[in-house]
């Protein structure tokens with residue numbers, strides 16, 4: 001059986017598939033990498049001559065795509081040829097939470113993964129190594145293997161020619177720092193049963209990752225380790241956000257508490273920034289998946305423990321909206337609020353599960369008019385996330401009722417968001433929000449005006465000196 005890898009196919013050209021394959025192509029010029037997706041718009045965007053139009057904004061990605069695309073990195077919708085020619089196939093499709101049926105609201109919806117497995121079974125030739133790159137519930141490899149092998153029974157003429165290995169190789173990159181995370185990973189995790197297949201994948205990574213960072217485990221440990229890593233990270237954020245609320249009540253300051261505990265080497269200093277609540281496509285979905293699995297395996301106490309990490313996060317987001325309303329004399333109806341940042345974190349255009357979505361919905365529900373600014377998120381995306389079109393252009397709107405019903409507008413200029421606003425709420429830690437000229441902002445805001453900093457990014461003294469009222473998350477001092 002041949003374990004030499006000359007050609008790779010990746011199914012799924014998203015936040016993981018795109019950057020991961022760009023790095024493999026960059027580091028392994030002798031391997032041809034074909035990235036395929038059913039979303040033709042996405043593929044067209046990956047092939048765009050204008051690199052600012054790539055479907056994903058990730059610092060450093062455009063340079064890598066520029067030097068590898070059409071050399072050994074190709075984006076296409078031709079799944080059949082890409083699968084036929086591949087010695088190794090990465091499945092990197094989305095695994096959202098099920099919205100209906102058994103396990104709705106918690107279990108992963110594996111329909112996209114299953115569709116991939118069926119396509120691979122149909123079109124692959126000879127021996128193929130199938131790599132789970134998507135985050136999956138424990139024991140999914142068994143399902144994939146089952147589908148790959150069962151499909152062959154229907155294709156009797158090929159049955160002798162096709163064989164498969166299934167590996168788990170979860171991805172740990174974080175958005176916004178994906179290129180650095182991929183180039184210098186803390187570890188690469190490979191779970192599998194066949195040493196030759198594991199070695200074939202390890203050999204690819206060894207082009208740039210030292211061997212001691214490549215961890216080999218059994219396949220179930222690898223699948224579970226990915227869910228566990230995300231659960232632990234999210235748990236730290238809920239932990240520090242819970243302490244932030246206590247700091248506000250007691251006169252302590254969460255930044256000082258975080259510094260004090262973070263210097264304990266057993267705790268460590270990273271992932272202790274109190275914020276508006278964790279967002280992103282994965283933390284919530286992966287914890288809920290863990291909750292579902294724990295219940296499924298008869299461990300309700302374990303399920304309840306992890307579920308509380310998500311409930312705390314939801315509570316925390318509503319707590320911030322309520323606080324804004326309270327500080328603005330208990331009503332925000334017809335008040336203008338400037339929202340700085342809509343992405344779930346800085347350096348990404350991704351808004352999935354962003355805390356800004358829930359907080360903005362809460363404020364609109366109370367009748368506020370939001371003026372939203374984000375350097376990378378488009379107004380179209382905001383409209384989708386809020387389930388609400390923007391208010392009509394002010395100049396052409398004469399309908400006063402629109403205001404009291406709440407709504408939002410988008411602005412490209414952060415300073416224009418301050419005109420006549422009663423408050424500003426910072427929700428994403430974009431670097432450009434750390435050097436706002438607060439005197440300039442203060443001059444155009446309606447007094448008394450509040451600055452609510454949910455990211456601890458603004459300069460407290462400059463804000464207070466500018467005759468603005470200031471609230472900062474976790475600052476009880």
Ligand code: NAD
Pocket residue numbers: 011012013014015016017036037038039042092093094095112113115116133134135136171172173174175281282
């Ligand atoms: P994404 O939604 O950005 O991309 C998934 C892509 O798969 C989409 O473009 C979709 O059109 C495509 N797709 C779905 N079904 C397909 C099919 N049958 N054939 C071809 N293409 C298909 O998702 P993502 O953020 O890249 O996440 C992918 C997986 O990686 C998820 O399991 C996620 O949990 C995991 N993950 C994500 C991140 C992250 O930072 N986003 C990090 C680590 C792991």
Ligand code: UGA
Pocket residue numbers: 135171172173174175176230233237270271272273274275276277278279280281282283344345
């Ligand atoms: C996270 C993990 O960090 C990755 O290892 C993992 O691969 C990925 O999920 C995944 O599986 O999708 P990501 O969601 O891109 O990556 O971003 P993070 O940096 O982890 O931030 C997640 C959320 O937590 C953001 O909303 C961020 O603002 C928030 N956060 C993070 C805090 O509020 N405080 C912190 O100290 C750190």
